[in-house]
Amino acid sequence: MTASRRLPLLLVPATLFLFVVYVWPSLGLFRNAFNEVGPTGAMVEAWSLETWRATLHDSFTIELTLNSLWLSSMATLIALCMAYPVSLFLFRTDSRFRGLLAVVAIMPMLVSGVVRVFGWLAILGDRGLVNTTLQSLGLITAPLRLVFNWTGVTIGLAESIMPYMILALLAGFGRLDRTLEEAARSLGASPWRTFWRVTLPLSLPAIALAAGLGFVLSMSAYITPKLLGGGRVFVLATEIFEQATTNTNWPVASVLAIYTLLLLLALLALSNLLARRLQR
Amino acid sequence: MSYLELSGLQKRYGNSVAVDDVSLAVEQGESVALLGPSGCGKTTTLRMLAGLIEPNRGTMTLDGSEITQLPAHKRNMGYVFQSYALFPHLSVARNIAFGLEERGVGRAEIAKRVEEALALVRLAGMEQRRPKELSGGQQQRVALARALVIQPSVLLLDESLSNLDAKLRDAMRHEIRSIQRSLGITTLLVTHDQVEALTMCDRIAVMHRGRIAQIGSAEDIYERPATRFVAEFVGRANVLPIQRDAQGRAAVWGQAVPVEAAANADLFVRPQRMRIVPASEPTGDGMARLTGRVLRSVFVGDHVEVLVEGAGGQLTVEMPSGMAAPTEGGEVAVVWPRAESRVFAREAP
Numbered sequence: 001m002t003a004s005r006r007l008p009l010l011l012v013p014a015t016l017f018l019f020v021v022y023v024w025p026s027l028g029l030f031r032n033a034f035n036e037v038g039p040t041g042a043m044v045e046a047w048s049l050e051t052w053r054a055t056l057h058d059s060f061t062i063e064l065t066l067n068s069l070w071l072s073s074m075a076t077l078i079a080l081c082m083a084y085p086v087s088l089f090l091f092r093t094d095s096r097f098r099g100l101l102a103v104v105a106i107m108p109m110l111v112s113g114v115v116r117v118f119g120w121l122a123i124l125g126d127r128g129l130v131n132t133t134l135q136s137l138g139l140i141t142a143p144l145r146l147v148f149n150w151t152g153v154t155i156g157l158a159e160s161i162m163p164y165m166i167l168a169l170l171a172g173f174g175r176l177d178r179t180l181e182e183a184a185r186s187l188g189a190s191p192w193r194t195f196w197r198v199t200l201p202l203s204l205p206a207i208a209l210a211a212g213l214g215f216v217l218s219m220s221a222y223i224t225p226k227l228l229g230g231g232r233v234f235v236l237a238t239e240i241f242e243q244a245t246t247n248t249n250w251p252v253a254s255v256l257a258i259y260t261l262l263l264l265l266a267l268l269a270l271s272n273l274l275a276r277r278l279q280r
Numbered sequence: 281m282s283y284l285e286l287s288g289l290q291k292r293y294g295n296s297v298a299v300d301d302v303s304l305a306v307e308q309g310e311s312v313a314l315l316g317p318s319g320c321g322k323t324t325t326l327r328m329l330a331g332l333i334e335p336n337r338g339t340m341t342l343d344g345s346e347i348t349q350l351p352a353h354k355r356n357m358g359y360v361f362q363s364y365a366l367f368p369h370l371s372v373a374r375n376i377a378f379g380l381e382e383r384g385v386g387r388a389e390i391a392k393r394v395e396e397a398l399a400l401v402r403l404a405g406m407e408q409r410r411p412k413e414l415s416g417g418q419q420q421r422v423a424l425a426r427a428l429v430i431q432p433s434v435l436l437l438d439e440s441l442s443n444l445d446a447k448l449r450d451a452m453r454h455e456i457r458s459i460q461r462s463l464g465i466t467t468l469l470v471t472h473d474q475v476e477a478l479t480m481c482d483r484i485a486v487m488h489r490g491r492i493a494q495i496g497s498a499e500d501i502y503e504r505p506a507t508r509f510v511a512e513f514v515g516r517a518n519v520l521p522i523q524r525d526a527q528g529r530a531a532v533w534g535q536a537v538p539v540e541a542a543a544n545a546d547l548f549v550r551p552q553r554m555r556i557v558p559a560s561e562p563t564g565d566g567m568a569r570l571t572g573r574v575l576r577s578v579f580v581g582d583h584v585e586v587l588v589e590g591a592g593g594q595l596t597v598e599m600p601s602g603m604a605a606p607t608e609g610g611e612v613a614v615v616w617p618r619a620e621s622r623v624f625a626r627e628a629p
Contacts, residue, residue: 175368177363177365179361179363179365180365180367180368182330182332182352182359182361182365183359183361183365183366183367183426184367184378185331185332185351185352185353186330186331186332186352186353186355186357186358186359186427186436187353187378187379187382187426187427187430188353188354188356188379188382188383188430189353189378189382190351190353191353193353193382194353197378198367201369202368202369
């Protein structure tokens with residue numbers, strides 16, 4: 001056997017590992033989605049679409065879906081508005097601190113989600129940094145409700161997806177050639193017009209890529225909505241967890257998990273299509 | 281006062297000086313080349329003129345008014361970039377229309393002028409193509425049309441032909457030159473290619489280490505190089521170290537030559553100005569002469585290069601290819617008019 005034909009052998013350990021910890025449970029998940037829940041609440045082996053029918057007809061599922069989509073859209077939008085200028089700066093700067101700045105920008109990735117959430121609690125809580133500062137400045141009398149609601153979750157999510165979006169933007173900026181901006185300037189476009197007519201259109205593929213990634217990460221986020229939502233924020237991810245652990249309702253949890261997966265795949269396909277359109 | 285004047289321009293990057301002190305006056309309708317090796321500051325000068333970078337010192341005036349502080353988009357300079365810098369997301373027509381749109385020109389007028397510009401660069405019918413669907417030469421023409429359509433005060437060409445293959449480059453040279461002439465547009469061209477500078481420009485400024493070493497017509501630069509650098513960079517030259525013989529006269533290869541004897545200097549003679557004659561032939565009036573042995577002759581198409589070796593060095597003589605090449609190993613005399621001798625001091629290391 002030649003070396004090149006033996007090459008695929010290198011994939012064997014990872015494949016075996018993933019099969020055991022990922023493929024096998026996924027198949028189990030798939031199987032559970034077609035089981036039923038008996039009158040006692042215990043799972044009954046079956047091949048039925050009853051759980052699907054019940055779950056998809058439940059108005060709560062619709063609400064969860066809309067919540068998830070809205071939350072992810074807002075978090076992605078906010079994160080994009082902050083990540084785009086940062087990425088453009090990092091892409092463009094010839095500062096010798098560029099490497100350091102890039103590390104700082106993606107530093108949140110290196111911190112555990114739970115730790116980050118507690119950080120936000122310390123900042124956004126009733127007696128947190130923001131409220132005490134605003135109160136001591138006399139700008140507000142009662143503390144603003146910034147955590148344990150949608151506001152807190154949106155802020156926390158936006159922050160947690162930002163590093164990933166910065167990396168995605170930097171990767172996607174490939175076509176952004178400085179000379180093109182210089183050409184626009186020499187042709188009479190002001191810096192603002194140059195951004196609008198050249199920089200932004202050429203970075204649309206990168207934006208689509210980053211937004212897609214941020215959105216998927218937001219949809220699947222569990223810790224942030226759970227902890228910063230304080231039990232008042234319900235999204236698909238938190239509900240799946242509730243059903244699987246608190247209610248031990250495996251069929252419903254499985255159906256919701258597959259439903260979320262299909263939703264994400266559809267959205268990814270859409271964003272891919274969009275990105276390819278923009279690339280041309 | 282000239283139409284375009286650069287005076288005392290300087291650009292530093294940290295400790296390194298890209299452009300040291302450049303002053304240049306260009307008349308309206310004139311075409312001037314900034315010629316020099318990479319890193320001599322020619323592109324930096326052009327970019328300062330376009331307002332793409334700010335000079336540390338110096339001023340620029342255009343048609344009597346100072347433009348040093350004017351932002352790039354208000355300078356009305358037509359810049360053709362080395363990479364063409366066509367907007368990949370816009371069609372050819374929209375690329376050319378870009379500058380007109382930014383000037384608030386009406387739709388009908390834009391359509392008319394885009395069409396004229398495309399006709400000028402012989403690309404009619406390509407309006408709806410995307411830049412990547414065009415060949416290098418076509419992209420080059422679109423870039424030129426885009427820069428010309430705004431009726432710029434000055435056309436700036438930044439190594440604009442260096443990405444084309446040799447044949448196309450030749451054709452484009454003449455094409456751009458004739459467009460430049462017929463429109464009477466003031467042009468500044470940056471190039472490292474002397475043929476480009478010689479064929480496309482009225483005057484040439486040879487740049488070296490951030491300064492203009494010499495400015496003049498192609499003939500001035502070639503026949504009367506002002507510095508050693510110019511003599512070496514433009515055209516070819518035989519560089520022969522000058523010693524002194526026993527009588528204190530200047531000598532090359534131990535043979536007296538009719539030039540001023542200077543310490544640490546070299547004699548420069550163009551290979552085409554030298555002729556090979558039989559060693560027995562006496563030196564003519566006003567001629568200089570060296571004798572040596574023919575090492576080899578190489579046929580290079582339009583001429584023959586003859587390498588002659590003497591005591592202490594070699595030199596090259598270019599002969600028209602019709603003439604009989606001297607036999608290798610034979611003793612010959614190399615002669616040239618005295619007026620063709622130039623002496624330049626050796627640069628301090």
